[in-house]
Amino acid sequence: MTERAADGTGVRGRRKRPTMLDVAREAGVALRTVSRVVNEDPTVGSHLVSRVQAAISALDYVPDERARQLRRGVTGTIGAAVRNLTDAHPVLGAIDHNAREAGLTVLAMSTEDEEAREREVVTSMCRRRVDGIIIEPISSNHQYLSAEVESGLPVVAVDRPLSGLEADTVLSDNAAGIGTAFRHLVLHGHRRIAYIGDHERIFTGRERAAAFRACVAAHGGPLDGMVHPGAVEPDRVVAALQTALGGPEPATALIAGNAATSIEVLRHLGAEAGRLAIVGFDDFLLADILRPALTVIAQDDAAIGRTAIELLLARGADPTHPVRTVTLPVTLVPRGSGELPPA
Amino acid sequence: MTERAADGTGVRGRRKRPTMLDVAREAGVALRTVSRVVNEDPTVGSHLVSRVQAAISALDYVPDERARQLRRGVTGTIGAAVRNLTDAHPVLGAIDHNAREAGLTVLAMSTEDEEAREREVVTSMCRRRVDGIIIEPISSNHQYLSAEVESGLPVVAVDRPLSGLEADTVLSDNAAGIGTAFRHLVLHGHRRIAYIGDHERIFTGRERAAAFRACVAAHGGPLDGMVHPGAVEPDRVVAALQTALGGPEPATALIAGNAATSIEVLRHLGAEAGRLAIVGFDDFLLADILRPALTVIAQDDAAIGRTAIELLLARGADPTHPVRTVTLPVTLVPRGSGELPPA
DNA sequence: TTGAAAGCGCTAACAA
């Protein structure tokens, strides 16, 4: 540890923050004039503008956003309640980017995948009077938001719909993604294809498992022991894998219903991964440097973020507009693992 | 797209937000009493408490945090200016976690690794009157923060120091990490070890390259063509790799100075990766499922986040305390790639 | 073009 004494000039916590009134006094003008200069109101004489600006930098004046927001009513901030802040989150990045373009600040908070946290986080955003909320829903019930929504708060759900409350929603086309993955594997000669994915309690897990079952039915392949929705835990995934790959008619190909499952499967298979054709739903960083590299169904993260902001702004502009659900296409990215022939 | 007409009751944007005064009127009490109930002041008769609470839920009253903050002076919010919001950021997660434990909200904003953006973001935080700022510095000059710091804003730098301004700082022990990696490779029989890392313009790049040179000098190994600091771009990394692995006395082992370089190297080597011993600085998700899995020097992300919050709180509690720099240890995580023998 | 004064929604002295 380095320790250095604070020097005389640099003593912290002394100077009181200057207010707009201080600036006005320093510049010898009225408060209103400073406000005008700060807000770049063109109706101020250039003479005064420079005097005010001089006073601002002399005092190191920084306007108080809270007061401004309180007075103006809007915050220029939108809340993003996302599943977590630790892992990669391209959609959050896209939300941030597009919000910035629209002149909005994003207040990102993590729900930690917990219902209670989601409520806390969203409530906290409401207290801060954000101009809108983008939410990756976790709760099984979003009634708690209904009063806010009715009083005009724009809310957009991303990745899954809200429950018990209508709101604009951005989804990925889960069914099409599963269909594409399935057909891709069939095209490469597979007849016995297994699926391991999220619990059907979860919206995407439900949609993907259902789509998978429909694909199997349509292609007349075997269903028995091939569909494994459930928790994304190593033991559960390994067990499902063993079921799918065991027995007299083992699967020769696998669709992993989410990135965590893909990773768990690859971790378990290790060097054997090259023997099983795999398509993973959701792309992830480094999927391309695995050997074999993982073929995935990729969501369009940039479009999801962009659309979420668009829906939010549209809702803000016209609160009476009917609720919309936008379903965005997904893409198959062939990288090797999904092109392996049946063993 | 789903479209449904808004129903009569659910028309959005109608109801005006109730204020504390509205609640007071509804409950037939004074404004101050509502404030007391909202803030859980115990000196309110239980009779009135329930009457106020009834009014609150009847009106769907949500207190306005902006007004409260304006009046109380503090925001209960700290800013986190991080390099980006898209990629995995375990330190941000840890910051968020520890801030929450301390009753603070984190306002995370992305600097996008751009100096100008850093300033924008930090300024925006100051206008919002955050109670402190944690910053992953990008700028080459942080003088612009000095007025804020002097007026008492706690600022903590993470991963690198600020320049031109003293502030509490949390660093990883770069030199020790390089030393550990180097000795690990020597222990596994390597004599010709190369280093490819960040540009020395960057603090960590500078520290790590310098430490590497010192290691080579101490062990009497060759330096020529073995040290490659520079931009983390595919072409540059590949060229550096070719230099290190070419010639009459090629390197048998490599230290990658950051995660991006590790990945770039692995991507380039592909199946040949198993022939070169590699230790990467900085761990990353999935480094363990590569084959061979990547041996890394891992930072203690949780401790970094925790320490950053601790320093921030300490600074807030005692603004006159001398500035501290905490250097946290790093760990070698052997996974296979760093234990390969010389080719 | 500039200034005086009201008030955004809340908390905190101070009274009652």
Add this chain to the structure above:
DNA sequence: TTGTTAGCGCTTTCAA
């Protein structure tokens, strides 16, 4: 225990 009142720092009518 409860109510009255004065601001927090700003924007915004309304006059000058």
